[in-house]
Amino acid sequence: MTPAAATLVSPGRQALDSALLQLDQAADRLHLDDGLRTMLATPRRSLTVSVPVRREDGRMDVVQGFRVQHNTTRGPAKGGIRFHPSTDIHEVTALAMWMTWKCALVGIPYGGAKGGVSVDPATLTTRELERVTRRYVNEILPIIGPDKDIPAPDVGTDEQTMAWIMDTYSVNAGYPVPGVVTGKPMTLGGSLGRAGATSRGVQIATLKAMSGSPEGRTVAVQGFGKVGAPAARYLADAGCRVVGVSDATGAVVNHSGLDVADLRAWVEETGGVYGYRHADALSHEDLLELDVDVLVPAALEGAITAENASRIRARLIVEGANGPTTPEADRILADAGITVVPDILANAGGVIVSYLEWVQNLQACSWSAKEVDTRLRDLMEESFDAVAAMSAERGLSLRQAAHVIGVGRVAEAHRMRGLYP
Numbered sequence: 001m002t003p004a005a006a007t008l009v010s011p012g013r014q015a016l017d018s019a020l021l022q023l024d025q026a027a028d029r030l031h032l033d034d035g036l037r038t039m040l041a042t043p044r045r046s047l048t049v050s051v052p053v054r055r056e057d058g059r060m061d062v063v064q065g066f067r068v069q070h071n072t073t074r075g076p077a078k079g080g081i082r083f084h085p086s087t088d089i090h091e092v093t094a095l096a097m098w099m100t101w102k103c104a105l106v107g108i109p110y111g112g113a114k115g116g117v118s119v120d121p122a123t124l125t126t127r128e129l130e131r132v133t134r135r136y137v138n139e140i141l142p143i144i145g146p147d148k149d150i151p152a153p154d155v156g157t158d159e160q161t162m163a164w165i166m167d168t169y170s171v172n173a174g175y176p177v178p179g180v181v182t183g184k185p186m187t188l189g190g191s192l193g194r195a196g197a198t199s200r201g202v203q204i205a206t207l208k209a210m211s212g213s214p215e216g217r218t219v220a221v222q223g224f225g226k227v228g229a230p231a232a233r234y235l236a237d238a239g240c241r242v243v244g245v246s247d248a249t250g251a252v253v254n255h256s257g258l259d260v261a262d263l264r265a266w267v268e269e270t271g272g273v274y275g276y277r278h279a280d281a282l283s284h285e286d287l288l289e290l291d292v293d294v295l296v297p298a299a300l301e302g303a304i305t306a307e308n309a310s311r312i313r314a315r316l317i318v319e320g321a322n323g324p325t326t327p328e329a330d331r332i333l334a335d336a337g338i339t340v341v342p343d344i345l346a347n348a349g350g351v352i353v354s355y356l357e358w359v360q361n362l363q364a365c366s367w368s369a370k371e372v373d374t375r376l377r378d379l380m381e382e383s384f385d386a387v388a389a390m391s392a393e394r395g396l397s398l399r400q401a402a403h404v405i406g407v408g409r410v411a412e413a414h415r416m417r418g419l420y421p
């Protein structure tokens, strides 16, 4: 493909191509027949909506919204909602497919879904954001529900967004329905431990993947946001030395180790890591290529590509983001002997605690932070061990092994249910 042609393929389409390729390879290893492959490659339900939004100056804008339910064989569809200007139906489909394998891999009774609204939340006032959220939820209302499809936070959304979703759904139902969405504030039935769950899971996966003590191991985090910033703190708490981090505003490095709490305070104050006093500035590319023990990509898809993979010097990559490594980059990293803990395993902590939140909502009860954390740790560790065992047994990378397990469980569930009519 010429460079000009390459630019015509949207990042979302590239993510979907990666997801389909991973599925195809797992299906080959599982000897799945063509019918089942096609079923697994195709979302069960895919909804595109137009979301009209009244701006503060009275104008009306229309943005696109999506909700894709990739699979519901093992349980209700589950997955976050992303607010990002470049989100499209292809990206949301890829992310929904990854949710299906993730939930199956960690053994929670859900299918996979994802939602997205092609909007930049930073350009909206809080009231505009609330209007976009409520109108989008209204448009997808017929297909979501605590037994059907349960949204959660993702890039650009947070617990306030989830509170508006819970309210919009409940007002329409005529009674409160906390179990329609996870990642809610504590006052509305949120779970202790949900806010930091993805990051805590990244920490657990990193410690499992490291041979030996974490003490003094160096870490770089790409994306010092909702997942990356707490992950940096958890890894520092475990004894690692976090030397470099980046976000949209820039990248900073301090080889003696960054004070993660102080850096977070700086980000709170200034809006980003750029200009942080106790570190040197570096480029986004250089951050990814730092000579560290662990690299945690925790931003968007397609961060590690065929173009930069050969310059990565980390020994271990733990994917906090969904789809940060392209299949071509995966091959280059494998040839270089770099271990990659794949997204569907490494960042599963979020949906695991979402599941625990939903169970608490359905039972109208609330568990202690310790209880939630123990369940999270057990599920992460068991899933990691299963992936590592499959990888060793069949000579596969951790990603290939994770997909064989995840896809295999969904395929098995399809076979047991049979085809109706």
Ligand code: GLU
Residues within 6 Å of the ligand: 078, 079, 080, 081, 150, 151, 152, 153, 154, 155, 182, 322, 347, 348, 350, 351, 352, 354
């Ligand atoms: N958005 C998160 C993910 O990609 C969490 C999904 C959820 O909790 O449903 O895994």
